[in-house]
Amino acid sequence: MQSIEENAVFHYALTGDIEGLQKHLENECLSGNEEPPEDLFWEKDEMGRNALFIACMLGRSTTVRELLKHGAHVNECTARGYSPLHCAALWGQLETVKTLVELGADMQAKNFRRERAMEVASRYSKMDCAGYLTWAEAKQDLQSYITHVRDTIADPEKVQGKLNKEDKIICTNTCSVKSDWIQNAKNPSIQDFIEQRRHIEDIIIPILSKLTTQPEVTAKASKN
Structure with a gap:
């Protein structure tokens, strides 16, 4: 099993290397798999966040588009019910919030506190996102x-x-x-x-x- 540091997709999401990410995902698809292997997206950090969540928190909208294009799930949630949209909103990443909404993020999804992304943004004073x-x-x-x-x-x-x-x-x-x-x-x-x-x-x-x-x-x- 790969560590977080060794997982290529996670690494590209952290560094914002969109060209590296695109090449990696394209190579995986060309390797004979119609869809990327499971372990491209399931690797998570200690908070239960995968590469998509990290890209959302860091406001890397282009990375978000690539991950979703290649099989990441826009409405995946952590154990505490936080979706990628929640994460982008609470970190104040407005353009990424817009990207997620455009790509079908569920604005009504609630976390363990029964908060929607809009309510999380308000609680963290990210008023542009709210x-x-x-x-x-x-x-x-x-x-x-x-x-x-x-x-x-x-x-x-x-x-x-x-x-x-x-x-x-x-x-x-x-x-x-x-x-x-x-x-x-x-x-x-x-x-x-x-x-x-x-x-x-x-x-x-x-x-x-x-x-x-x-x-x-x-x-x-x-x-x-």
Whole structure:
């Protein structure tokens, strides 16, 4: 078993040698393995942190991208529940936080203290990271609601004929408008995302409420 110092990937993450890391990972892939061997990423320090965590703590975003590209897990956690995003946030590495969010880091993941990355950043007074994560969560919240609406109206088992054509058109068009807004809005604020979420709910909730309403015939039968 290799020591931490002998593990090449860990070494490159510590030193920030991106060219060395790229060559090493490419050589591993060319050696006949479709995926890098397990021991490329499982070696950890005494705190349970592997090369990805170290790169996040040191703010080496390019290294983070390479590690994730070659098989590291963006949402891996230490024994105490800290994710790479937690580590980047508590060390105040804003660009790395942005990179992790872009690459699918779970902003809702909680550590042993039940803290999200945003809350960890706040506790350690890394306000740039906390502010960005609050903004990113607001954006994700709006995106998730749009996805929820689209999935709901596309599911025959959920709709069961309770929505008419006009209802579906309103839902579809509203979701499209909000998606376009997300793509095209210039420097939207946290409050902008919150207001857009409220606006879409004002339109959609009355329509989707029909899905939880009993059909009139069934309702009358239940009274009798």
